[in-house]
Amino acid sequence: MNGTPPAPQSDLPVLEAPPAIFADIVFDRPLDHAYTYAVPDTLRDRIGVGKRVEAPFGQGNKGTIGYCIRVSDAAPARQVKDLTRVLDDEVMLDDHLLKLTRWMADYYLCGWGQVLHAVVPAGARENAGTKAVTFVEPIPKDQLPNPLPSVTPKQKQALDRLKKEGRPMELNQLARIVGSGPSPINGLVGKGLVRKYSERVDRFAGEEPAEGDQPADGAAPEDAKPAAGLVLNADQQRAWDTINAALGVGGYHAFLLHGVTGSGKTEIYLRAIEEVVKQGKEAIVLVPEISLTPQTIQRFKGRCSGVAVLHSHLTDAERGGYWRRIAAGYAQVVVGARSAVFAPTRKLGLIVIDEEHENSFKQESTPRYHGRDVAVMRARLADVPIVLGSATPSLESWHNAEKGAYTVLDLPSRVENRPLPLVKLVDLRHEPKTRGKHFAIGPTLDTAIRNALKAGGQVMLLLNRRGYSTHVHCPACGHVAQCQHCDLSLTFHRTKAALVCHYCGWETLPLVQCPACGQSAIRYQGLGTEKLQSEIEEKFPDRVVQRMDSDTMSKPGSHQRVLDAFRDGLIHILLGTQMIAKGLDFPNVTLVGVINADVGLHLPDFRAAERTFQILAQVAGRAGRGDKGGTVMVQTFTPEHPCISLAGKHDFVKFAALELGHRRQHGYPPYHRLARLIVRSEKEDAAAKFADQLAGAFREAVHRAGRAARPAPLLPTDGTPPAPVVRVLGPAECPVFKLNDYYRFHFQLQSENSGQLHEVLREVLAVAKPPYGVEFQVDVDPYSML
Numbered sequence: 001m002n003g004t005p006p007a008p009q010s011d012l013p014v015l016e017a018p019p020a021i022f023a024d025i026v027f028d029r030p031l032d033h034a035y036t037y038a039v040p041d042t043l044r045d046r047i048g049v050g051k052r053v054e055a056p057f058g059q060g061n062k063g064t065i066g067y068c069i070r071v072s073d074a075a076p077a078r079q080v081k082d083l084t085r086v087l088d089d090e091v092m093l094d095d096h097l098l099k100l101t102r103w104m105a106d107y108y109l110c111g112w113g114q115v116l117h118a119v120v121p122a123g124a125r126e127n128a129g130t131k132a133v134t135f136v137e138p139i140p141k142d143q144l145p146n147p148l149p150s151v152t153p154k155q156k157q158a159l160d161r162l163k164k165e166g167r168p169m170e171l172n173q174l175a176r177i178v179g180s181g182p183s184p185i186n187g188l189v190g191k192g193l194v195r196k197y198s199e200r201v202d203r204f205a206g207e208e209p210a211e212g213d214q215p216a217d218g219a220a221p222e223d224a225k226p227a228a229g230l231v232l233n234a235d236q237q238r239a240w241d242t243i244n245a246a247l248g249v250g251g252y253h254a255f256l257l258h259g260v261t262g263s264g265k266t267e268i269y270l271r272a273i274e275e276v277v278k279q280g281k282e283a284i285v286l287v288p289e290i291s292l293t294p295q296t297i298q299r300f301k302g303r304c305s306g307v308a309v310l311h312s313h314l315t316d317a318e319r320g321g322y323w324r325r326i327a328a329g330y331a332q333v334v335v336g337a338r339s340a341v342f343a344p345t346r347k348l349g350l351i352v353i354d355e356e357h358e359n360s361f362k363q364e365s366t367p368r369y370h371g372r373d374v375a376v377m378r379a380r381l382a383d384v385p386i387v388l389g390s391a392t393p394s395l396e397s398w399h400n401a402e403k404g405a406y407t408v409l410d411l412p413s414r415v416e417n418r419p420l421p422l423v424k425l426v427d428l429r430h431e432p433k434t435r436g437k438h439f440a441i442g443p444t445l446d447t448a449i450r451n452a453l454k455a456g457g458q459v460m461l462l463l464n465r466r467g468y469s470t471h472v473h474c475p476a477c478g479h480v481a482q483c484q485h486c487d488l489s490l491t492f493h494r495t496k497a498a499l500v501c502h503y504c505g506w507e508t509l510p511l512v513q514c515p516a517c518g519q520s521a522i523r524y525q526g527l528g529t530e531k532l533q534s535e536i537e538e539k540f541p542d543r544v545v546q547r548m549d550s551d552t553m554s555k556p557g558s559h560q561r562v563l564d565a566f567r568d569g570l571i572h573i574l575l576g577t578q579m580i581a582k583g584l585d586f587p588n589v590t591l592v593g594v595i596n597a598d599v600g601l602h603l604p605d606f607r608a609a610e611r612t613f614q615i616l617a618q619v620a621g622r623a624g625r626g627d628k629g630g631t632v633m634v635q636t637f638t639p640e641h642p643c644i645s646l647a648g649k650h651d652f653v654k655f656a657a658l659e660l661g662h663r664r665q666h667g668y669p670p671y672h673r674l675a676r677l678i679v680r681s682e683k684e685d686a687a688a689k690f691a692d693q694l695a696g697a698f699r700e701a702v703h704r705a706g707r708a709a710r711p712a713p714l715l716p717t718d719g720t721p722p723a724p725v726v727r728v729l730g731p732a733e734c735p736v737f738k739l740n741d742y743y744r745f746h747f748q749l750q751s752e753n754s755g756q757l758h759e760v761l762r763e764v765l766a767v768a769k770p771p772y773g774v775e776f777q778v779d780v781d782p783y784s785m786l
């Protein structure tokens with residue numbers, strides 16, 4: 001209850017006691033409003049905007065962690081409860097981050113508290129020193145109980161995640177990831193499937209003690225080395241001059257650094273960062289998770305001191321340690337994946353996003369934000385320049401550049417006048433068979449590999465599908481091996497000797513007999529990286545072949561070990577999924593082969609062509625980065641498709657113009673905004689019914705808004721176009737109808753006008769209440785359409 005004295009009234013003599021104060025708190029819930037609490041006297045000095053608190057909330061007034069977003073002395077009309085605790089000594093979120101997260105809640109239509117919960121690492125509130133942390137790890141296979149005990153779905157999820165991680169995880173972190181309390185995981189311990197142990201960890205664990213580790217109070221770090229002897233070429237110089245001028249003037253300015261692969265974009269980032277650090281400010285550099293290799297990190301650490309690296313393998317405690325160090329001004333440069341966009345820098349001077357087209361910047365769980373878009377918004381709020389770099393910019397960014405919102409800086413050629421590699425398209429429809437059979441590697445590519453290796457070069461081969469056989473079926477009755485929980489066919493993994501669902505991880509034994517008709521002639525077809533590896537090993541028995549995909553690279557450090565060995569020439573042929581396509585700089589790679597360029601082209605997704613172009617251009621960019629030059633050989637059934645033929649000509653500009661034409665014609669982004677709503681339930685009928693209701697509610701809202709917005713006379717006579725409208729498309733079954741035992745329906749809202757789209761969304765979502773057992777998700781600017 002409210003224990004503070006009532007606020008003095010104006011007609012009474014002023015009381016001794018200070019006026020009562022109240023704090024507005026948001027919680028990790030999909031709620032749009034804040035809750036007011038009274039601040040007890042004992043907490044008066046500790047409360048502050050941007051701090052975390054504990055307060056009684058919900059059923060049974062359970063102590064719940066929330067975030068203070070406002071402190072005031074205006075007493076609310078109703079009596080309110082007291083705050084229990086203030087958790088943070090220091091303010092965790094400054095004004096910019098509060099504004100940014102508020103904007104995210106509005107734009108991505110979720111609770112402000114949900115955003116804050118996702119943004120502030122759980123480990124950040126602890127004080128310095130060490131703490132005991134409970135870790136869990138899977139029991140080794142040979143020590144598992146026999147027979148295996150059954151597990152609940154949550155436990156299954158936890159086990160899978162733990163296996164995928166490939167190293168011990170903090171129990172609390174795992175519980176949070178699977179959305180449970182600790183009890184399902186403790187249950188796994190009881191069942192003998194998981195081991196639990198406790199360890200005291202340094203709160204700054206995982207961080208190397210950086211030399212000259214001190215707050216950046218204006219002084220340039222003395223050991224920031226100059227760019228060692230590297231002279232910028234004319235294009236680089238022009239780009240750098242432009243950015244440098246903007247850094248001199250200060251203020252928001254967005255640059256799109258469009259530089260072909262190997263054009264020296266990173267050098268530009270480094271100069272900009274050095275300049276910002278010299279000014280006593282801080283820089284945030286976002287890179288795709290997969291690019292967070294020691295090679296990349298070394299490039300930054302070699303040139304700047306005070307580099308903090310944030311990646312997704314950090315424990316909560318580690319992440320929290322970094323967060324506090326950054327907030328205390330100990331980091332001049334923060335390099336990290338998506339979530340590093342929230343790094344609590346004190347004096348932000350610059351944001352850089354490398355490979356800005358990468359889809360991994362989009363978060364696929366609440367809050368479903370796009371790191372690039374949030375970064376641009378942060379740069380605006382902080383009033384600092386931002387540099388977005390890519391060889392294949394996203395069409396969203398390209399469109400922004402065309403509109404004049406971003407300044408394009410072009411690096412049209414590679415450094416040291418190295419040519420871009422020649423790309424040869426191999427039409428698979430005309431490739432002859434070998435020994436009566438089609439192999440993954442056709443005769444043309446086969447010859448090219450032999451020649452490249454003979455000349456002492458190295459080879460990279462891309463196949464964007466893992467596993468051995470991607471299609472397991474019965475030729476007699478047509479039965480296809482499918483996941484029990486998803487509408488997805490299973491992939492045969494030979495090393496594991498199992499059929500695996502690539503979505504939910506469900507596994508079953510390989511089929512010897514058809515479960516439908518009893519036939520025993522099961523066919524294993526469709527090509528994955530595992531099968532490609534065995535074909536290559538057979539064809540090139542005296543060469544060292546290494547596969548790189550999420551199956552072989554699950555252990556921490558394995559990625560780097562392979563890349564080091566490849567650099568040292570210990571591996572001749574490196575094959576893998578798109579993991580090998582990004583950012584790697586190996587001068588001795590003279591041939592890049594694409595096994596099947598069409599893999600992602602026919603997905604029901606309006607970005608399929610864009611993605612195909614990007615991955616081809618990126619993987620082609622790995623060839624010929626040294627003096628020996630290089631070629632790219634692309635096997636495809638559709639060489640005439642523009643995304644393939646233009647990638648072959650390294651012609652991004654033409655591809656972008658063509659694809660943007662399609663997007664405009666069909667009302668897709670970047671011309672129209674999309675919001676995707678997914679309704680799911682374990683009961684198909686219930687999901688279908690609510691999807692209909694929800695879509696209906698949107699149609700009504702659109703209708704109302706349309707009527708209200710339309711000026712009288714109904715048809716404007718002065719030539720102004722009619723007010724933009726929101727269209728509702730669907731509902732329909734999702735392309736992957738059943739996922740993880742949930743039946744899924746979706747529909748889309750489409751509009752040229754983001755404001756109207758959001759108005760309609762807010763209006764309907766404020767009152768949308770799914771029945772028990774049904775859930776829905778809103779995805780603003782969606783990337784996944786499946």
Ligand SMILES: Nc1ncnc2c1ncn2[C@@H]1O[C@H](COP(=O)(O)OP(=O)(O)OP(=O)(O)O)[C@@H](O)[C@H]1O
Nearest residue numbers: 231232233261262263264265266267391415583621
């Ligand atoms: N002006 C220059 N002269 C010589 N070498 C340079 C120059 N600028 C950069 N380099 C070197 O060229 C190589 C390629 O540069 P960098 O990796 O920055 O290219 P990039 O544009 O980022 O490529 P990608 O998009 O393929 O990742 C690096 O080893 C870099 O040190």
Ligand SMILES: [Zn+2]
Nearest residue numbers: 483486501504
């Ligand atoms: Zn599945």
